[in-house]
Amino acid sequence: MSKIGIILEREYMQRVKKKSFVIMTFLGPVLMAALFVVPILLQGLEDEDYKSIAVLDASGQMEQVLQSSEMLSFDFLDPGRDLETLRQEGEYYGILLVPKDYESQGIKLFSTEQPSINIKSQISSAVEAHLRETKLLEAGIRQSQIDSLRAHVALDTIRWREDGSAEASSTEIAMAVGFILAFMIYMFVFIYGSQVMRGVIEEKTNRIVEVLASSVKPFEMMMGKVLGVALVALTQFAVWVVLTIVLVWAAQATLLGDMGGQMQQMNLSDPQAMEQIQNMDMDWQSALMNLNYFAIVGWFIFYFIGGYLLYAALFAAVGAAVDNETETQQFILPITLPMILAFVLAQNIIANPDGSLAFWLSVIPFTSPVVMLVRIPFESVSVGELLLSAGLLVATFVLTIWLAAKIYRTGILMYGKKITYAELWKWIRYGG
Amino acid sequence: MQSEIFLETRDVVKAYHRHTALSGVSLGVPRGSIFGLLGPNGAGKTSLIRIINRITAPDSGQVLLDGRAMVAQDVERIGYLPEERGLYKDMKVGEQALYLARLKGLSRQDALRKLKHWFEKFEIESWWDKKVAELSKGMQQKVQFLVTVLHEPPLLIFDEPFSGFDPVNAELLKREILELKAKGSTILFSTHNMASVEELCDNIALIDRSRKVLDGQVAAIKQQYKQNQFELELEAPGQDAQALFAGTAEVISDQPRGTARRLLLRLTEGSDSNQLVAKALQIGKILSFRELLPSMNDVFLQVVQQKTPKS
Numbered sequence: 103m104s105k106i107g108i109i110l111e112r113e114y115m116q117r118v119k120k121k122s123f124v125i126m127t128f129l130g131p132v133l134m135a136a137l138f139v140v141p142i143l144l145q146g147l148e149d150e151d152y153k154s155i156a157v158l159d160a161s162g163q164m165e166q167v168l169q170s171s172e173m174l175s176f177d178f179l180d181p182g183r184d185l186e187t188l189r190q191e192g193e194y195y196g197i198l199l200v201p202k203d204y205e206s207q208g209i210k211l212f213s214t215e216q217p218s219i220n221i222k223s224q225i226s227s228a229v230e231a232h233l234r235e236t237k238l239l240e241a242g243i244r245q246s247q248i249d250s251l252r253a254h255v256a257l258d259t260i261r262w263r264e265d266g267s268a269e270a271s272s273t274e275i276a277m278a279v280g281f282i283l284a285f286m287i288y289m290f291v292f293i294y295g296s297q298v299m300r301g302v303i304e305e306k307t308n309r310i311v312e313v314l315a316s317s318v319k320p321f322e323m324m325m326g327k328v329l330g331v332a333l334v335a336l337t338q339f340a341v342w343v344v345l346t347i348v349l350v351w352a353a354q355a356t357l358l359g360d361m362g363g364q365m366q367q368m369n370l371s372d373p374q375a376m377e378q379i380q381n382m383d384m385d386w387q388s389a390l391m392n393l394n395y396f397a398i399v400g401w402f403i404f405y406f407i408g409g410y411l412l413y414a415a416l417f418a419a420v421g422a423a424v425d426n427e428t429e430t431q432q433f434i435l436p437i438t439l440p441m442i443l444a445f446v447l448a449q450n451i452i453a454n455p456d457g458s459l460a461f462w463l464s465v466i467p468f469t470s471p472v473v474m475l476v477r478i479p480f481e482s483v484s485v486g487e488l489l490l491s492a493g494l495l496v497a498t499f500v501l502t503i504w505l506a507a508k509i510y511r512t513g514i515l516m517y518g519k520k521i522t523y524a525e526l527w528k529w530i531r532y533g534g
Numbered sequence: 535m536q537s538e539i540f541l542e543t544r545d546v547v548k549a550y551h552r553h554t555a556l557s558g559v560s561l562g563v564p565r566g567s568i569f570g571l572l573g574p575n576g577a578g579k580t581s582l583i584r585i586i587n588r589i590t591a592p593d594s595g596q597v598l599l600d601g602r603a604m605v606a607q608d609v610e611r612i613g614y615l616p617e618e619r620g621l622y623k624d625m626k627v628g629e630q631a632l633y634l635a636r637l638k639g640l641s642r643q644d645a646l647r648k649l650k651h652w653f654e655k656f657e658i659e660s661w662w663d664k665k666v667a668e669l670s671k672g673m674q675q676k677v678q679f680l681v682t683v684l685h686e687p688p689l690l691i692f693d694e695p696f697s698g699f700d701p702v703n704a705e706l707l708k709r710e711i712l713e714l715k716a717k718g719s720t721i722l723f724s725t726h727n728m729a730s731v732e733e734l735c736d737n738i739a740l741i742d743r744s745r746k747v748l749d750g751q752v753a754a755i756k757q758q759y760k761q762n763q764f765e766l767e768l769e770a771p772g773q774d775a776q777a778l779f780a781g782t783a784e785v786i787s788d789q790p791r792g793t794a795r796r797l798l799l800r801l802t803e804g805s806d807s808n809q810l811v812a813k814a815l816q817i818g819k820i821l822s823f824r825e826l827l828p829s830m831n832d833v834f835l836q837v838v839q840q841k842t843p844k845s
Contacts, residue, residue: 309620317637
């Protein structure tokens with residue numbers, strides 16, 4: 103065991119000292135934050151781009167229908183104006199031609215640039231809404247009745263705890279948390295699994311492997327590497343969690359100040375809206391608070407380690423079987439397929455976290471690390487199911503490590519030979 | 535209690551699924567000697583060495599170290615320089631040497647102390663913080679040798695140590711091997727290089743196609759394979775050598791050397807070297823006379839070719 107410790111120490115230190123690791127570890131959360139912040143900033147930039155459209159309205163109804171917004175303004179010109187002169191003047195972004203019977207003839211928008219989908223949908227939905235209302239009125243329905251049709255019902259979800267007390271919950275938050283966790287497991291298993299594989303290939307191509315083999319057992323070599331890399335991954339995860347908490351805290355401290363100011367402005371103008379926003383905010387926050395973080399982090403670490411051990415052992419075996427990275431393709435695909443499948447199906451499972459697809463995929467060990475993490479934030483997985491899934495995962499990673507060790511110890515000393523599946527099978531059977 | 539044979543293999547058999555690498559090889563390496571393991575490529579040398587190092591297990595047979603069956607812990611008593619040897623390219627020399635020494639069971643302090651000694655001996659202290667990738671091939675070989683012997687193992691195994699080493703390092707290696715022997719280490723090495731065998735080895739074993747075909751002391755083997763050939767320098771110009779030695783020896787070659795001549799003779803059945811000298815004295819003045827022993831290269835070729843069915 104002590105030799106596994108020495109190997110683990112080297113594998114860990116070599117990776118943690120690398121510049122790329124330090125950069126990724128400390129920049130990761132910042133990049134993630136940027137992923138959310140930058141689109142918002144960009145949207146703010148886009149809004150500045152103000153476009154005006156000339157409307158040649160033969161129907162005479164459009165003035166009430168098309169309201170200028172902060173993105174678009176409408177100028178209503180004399181419908182008799184000549185299209186060609188307007189084009190040559192080039193004063194407007196586009197010219198909207200509305201015939202008298204626009205319902206059957208349609209509306210035309212002339213412009214030199216291709217108009218964006220936003221402009222198109224803003225105009226067509228306004229006109230469509232107007233048409234619908236006109237027809238309802240013609241059918242003898244009163245304006246007040248039409249207004250009452252624009253219904254919105256607030257649906258708050260409140261979940262009972264075991265003891266019968268209620269707490270606010272949010273399906274959206276459970277979905278988001280589940281998806282992020284599943285994505286992280288998926289990413290960590292692949293990134294660090296392939297690091298194990300590359301490490302083994304490096305030892306083979308460096309020809310240091312036989313020197314090592316004369317000091318330690320191949321199993322110790324493999325496990326030292328697998329566990330060392332696992333610790334690197336957990337280190338990165340821990341740093342990310344801490345940094346994210348710090349960043350969120352910092353963002354709240356600065357941004358919430360602004361929001362408070364905005365709220366107060368709104369408060370003056372519309373006390374009702376203010377209340378609404380505050381309520382919404384409270385719901386979100388309490389839903390976030392009410393997530394069982396203890397269970398989520400605990401299970402995340404369990405499924406990460408389980409899934410990682412299962413796959414990393416296989417990655418190590420592939421690394422041992424081949425001579426260089428280009429030869430890994432044929433073995434990598436079947437290994438990664440279940441994981442990719444699990445991640446793709448995770449989107450369906452989010453929509454129905456208690457269905458039978460969700461059940462089976464979260465029990466099968468090759469997909470359970472990803473799928474179970476999608477389900478855990480919904481807190482609908484029974485203890486029995488969790489234990490079954492966890493037990494199967496442990497049993498399977500013990501099995502894959504055992505299999506991988508057999509391939510590994512034969513493979514690491516084999517140079518310059520193209521390895522087939524039949525060959526691997528022989529190694530497992532005879533494994534001398 | 536110390537046994538005379540330090541390392542022994544008994545009937546070691548190893549078969550891979552397509553061919554047999556070793557079929558019942560038994561060797562005994564005497565304590566404190568240098569043992570050469572010879573054989574053509576693919577004969578099974580590396581397979582045997584890997585079994586002794588416990589990298590692979592034999593199908594049957596035994597390896598004994600110091601009279602006891604080897605156990606896993608014994609690998610710490612072996613220093614092994616494999617044929618396929620290398621180092622981590624992106625690791626510092628010192629760190630790497632320390633790491634490999636610790637894997638051989640040395641504590642960090644012991645390893646550091648010993649490394650300091652060897653780095654001073656080889657005058658390479660300045661390499662400690664360099665990455666291996668920055669070193670030349672020859673420098674890397676020095677480091678490899680150093681980590682092999684660092685933990686002062688009683689048994690050293692070198693697989694093809696001279697292949698891939700540049701001449702300077704090969705000389706260094708020879709010197710160090712002799713020095714290690716003088717300090718009491720037992721050394722086993724496999725090689726193609728017959729000159730190094732004659733220079734270094736006390737005993738050899740020759741392995742050909744998975745079997746041991748010859749073993750013993752180098753001097754004894756030479757005696758065994760000698761062909762009773764003698765080189766004679768003689769002052770006896772102008773005589774027919776063939777006729778002069780008729781009945782005692784057969785003349786293989788006859789070259790004039792100024793006033794003298796150099797004869798290469800093979801004794802005929804039933805005569806001995808004294809008779810040959812007596813004959814020579816009658817003919818002229820003897821300048822030099824010596825027996826020609828076969829080189830290990832001759833023995834190697836003779837044995838291997840004998841056993842090879844038509845090639």
